[in-house]
Amino acid sequence: MSEQLRPLFDERFTEREREAMTIESRFSLLVAKDPSSDCWIWMGNVSRKYGRFFSGRRPMIGERAHRFAFEIAHGPVPKGLLVCHRCDNPLCVNPDHLWAGTSAQNNADRSAKGRSTSGADHWRQRHPERVLRGVRHPMAKHTAAEITEVKRLIADGQRLVDIARETGISKDTLSKIKRGIQWTSI
Numbered sequence: 001m002s003e004q005l006r007p008l009f010d011e012r013f014t015e016r017e018r019e020a021m022t023i024e025s026r027f028s029l030l031v032a033k034d035p036s037s038d039c040w041i042w043m044g045n046v047s048r049k050y051g052r053f054f055s056g057r058r059p060m061i062g063e064r065a066h067r068f069a070f071e072i073a074h075g076p077v078p079k080g081l082l083v084c085h086r087c088d089n090p091l092c093v094n095p096d097h098l099w100a101g102t103s104a105q106n107n108a109d110r111s112a113k114g115r116s117t118s119g120a121d122h123w124r125q126r127h128p129e130r131v132l133r134g135v136r137h138p139m140a141k142h143t144a145a146e147i148t149e150v151k152r153l154i155a156d157g158q159r160l161v162d163i164a165r166e167t168g169i170s171k172d173t174l175s176k177i178k179r180g181i182q183w184t185s186i
């Protein structure tokens, strides 16, 4: 990683100082700006290829870092819409690279860029070093917080195929969650 890609990061601040910061300041500490692409690379926690930020807005549950960045810059994501990347980099949180669209718009954008929902992921091919291993965990490895998040996405009206793509959880399993067959205790 180049020197320029280092995030400001935490060591410069004590825990007390971090606690006194605004959410936005804490968020920005975990971002490294890449001058070559203008992408803001998320350096914090990553879950299923997307950055995860523990903002405290929803206790104990990490928010999608790019979704958080979008909301800070542009306001709440309209219900049912996905936050999509113009730059195809799931770890990018530059609000200028993010747009809110429907599943259909996102799929059209993918097709236009030569990606497809079911085919090889273009971004993964270009950035194999960023691909997390073991994305498709068996259900036993999912945490209660993740399942709660999945249920929220389902309740938001997002399509199972999109949730499956983002989370790595199979459509079959998502369907069982939706119908109340699996993970009913959460």
Ligand SMILES: [Zn+2]
Pocket: 038, 039, 040, 087, 088, 089, 092, 093, 094, 097
């Ligand atoms: Zn970007």
